[in-house]
Amino acid sequence: MDYSHVRDVDPEVADALEGEVGRQQDTLAMIASENHVSEAVLEAQSSVLTNKYAEGYPGERYYGGCEFADDVEQLAIDRAKELWGAEHVNVQPHSGSQANMGVYLAVLEPGDKILSLDLTHGGHLSHGHPANFAGQVYDVEQYEVDPDTGRLDYDAVAEQAEAYDPDLIVSGYSAYTRDVDWERMGEISDAVDAYHLADIAHITGLVAAGVHSSPVEHADFVTGSTHKTIRAGRGGIIMCREEYADEVDKAVIPGMQGGPLLHNVAGKAVGFQEALQPEFEAYAEQTVANAEALGESLKEQGLSLISGGTDNHLVLVDLRESHPDTTGKDVEEALEEVGIVLNANTVPGETRSAFNPSGIRAGTPSLTTRGFDEEACREVGELIYRVVDNVDDGDVKSEVSSRVDELCDAHPLYEELPSR
Template identity: 50%
Template structure:
């Protein structure tokens, strides 16, 4: 019996319900994944008990001799995976990985330039409500209205005008590849440093399936829980000459004690990502995304930029039916057991809580073992639910089929049995 089951039945019930939800639905949220049993186990170890402020060999607490081994493992594996000079594995999240760069390289009031949130960028790339937009003068580049891709001439024009100290590349909802070398050229011209936030496609970079920003960027940040398939967390990489500033930005600049159980889980995930099977997994993510994109377009949906080069795609619902909103479709799909998130499309006339788009991604389904033929089924369920007008009977029929289907693709690890 799990100790939580015995000591705290109320908490246990909610955990089991969440596990059952994950097990019986199709996870299409592009930023989520299912970790391996080893990563899950590492996150649930007594390492959570330990304070270890500082860095390996230089701690403010006693008893860190094994903690040092674990943090060094995570660092060494990350360096080998990405080929970076230096890495700090202590940021608790992707947001803090970015904040560490701001603290290391900027002063309040400095100018930053990143992709606009409404065009796929992230909150932490200068949105006014975020610390990045409140403490810095944030400018944004947008996508070309025709191609819905990044236009480097436009980026260059804005960079020349606003003269940023930091140029941010990377995004949360951009389905195409990034040309980090072209950004570096602009950054050098205007005297900026480049921060590549590869939170979404880090797994693809680690396996050579997406161009690497490491040679071209002073800083590379990432979450560890998306395509990289580790625990919910972050890390920041940098060139050797920024290493000291970065480390003191993370600690003591931003954080106190590192979450050593999560750093152990990162070490486990990075070890897995070094195996040949992880590259096969990432290749399958891309194959699945291509087939899902084609199948959705076959059902009459328009995809932003006409398709995808990575693990995600943005479905513009208006081509299917002008009245469809992302909020309504997200709810209908959820009732049918297909989990997605509403997302603005470039130049959307609807607000963020309504939207005209849905973002979908293949990392989690690929972890469960789904391949190309199953992607066509997923697209069909998506279409039946999105075209249902919210009809409860239609949604229940899809829900029953999805529940039955998921039984053949069990999650990698179950904490609660018999739920």
């Protein structure tokens, strides 16, 4: 990757950029929300569209000179509609959290009630955590997964909804490993006359490929990230029924942001085009198969998985039973030393701090993009366990690090890499 122009102007930033390319090449990215986009998406995101203001929407801009900006944004919209079968799409949100904000602004008033999954049980900050804008502006109550199964108890959610009478119910999660019954969540919302927002930030690509069920026909609004399993330009997206189109578009601009990041929209358009190709379905299927293989490998080593396994791209490990004196942060730091990058994560019934929780979360999107198959992911599970079981053993970590180097070299990221 050529950063020669940056180097001419700012060698320090060039060093950091080249260092990051090398870091990504030399480590296994297993943070479930991360992926590696194509060189085509990288080119689109670094395009001259970063120079252009285009406040408004295609054909209705506040500035002139937007003919090519209109083309790019309309392509992203049309491709998103084809991928997810949505009636209306807004591709301008800068992130998945801002996509959620757009929906809240469109249909809620300050103080309205939101029912969503607790963060420690797999929810997301933007679903109503008190540290987030959603928890500060709205009245939020949260449901939990069943502590014994690690799965959603839809009957319990229905009872809670009836008692709380929310204005909006959020489904879709950041650390839930099972397929979601969107239809049931829609029925629960309808029964209490609440809007239903399905946040598919993590599984946008899996839903687009048909390897995870879709909420589009069961939710009033669907939000997501465009850079996780879908591998498009970094940002957010809102999909909704046509009846809410005007409210959503006004909530995005002028409600919560001004000019769209058109270079990111270009990256979304290119990534969506890639996702419309037949090989993307194979990638999504492999991502799920790899997560299942990873989970089975970890279980075989004696680690406990929340819900007992996975239906999607991630596994959530509870360390409390097998390694009660080891925290998720201990494991995260030890694994990063050997070149495996994942994150410490809370688990249902968490008794430790969210900054030093009892679990770890691992995903397979990035590994799958690099060409890993089930056998390779099983081996990665074995390597993870060796470190979990020996977080302070330098010899073990050295051995694991050497094998990680071999796996990285066997599955290079990009054709042109800076010398290491």
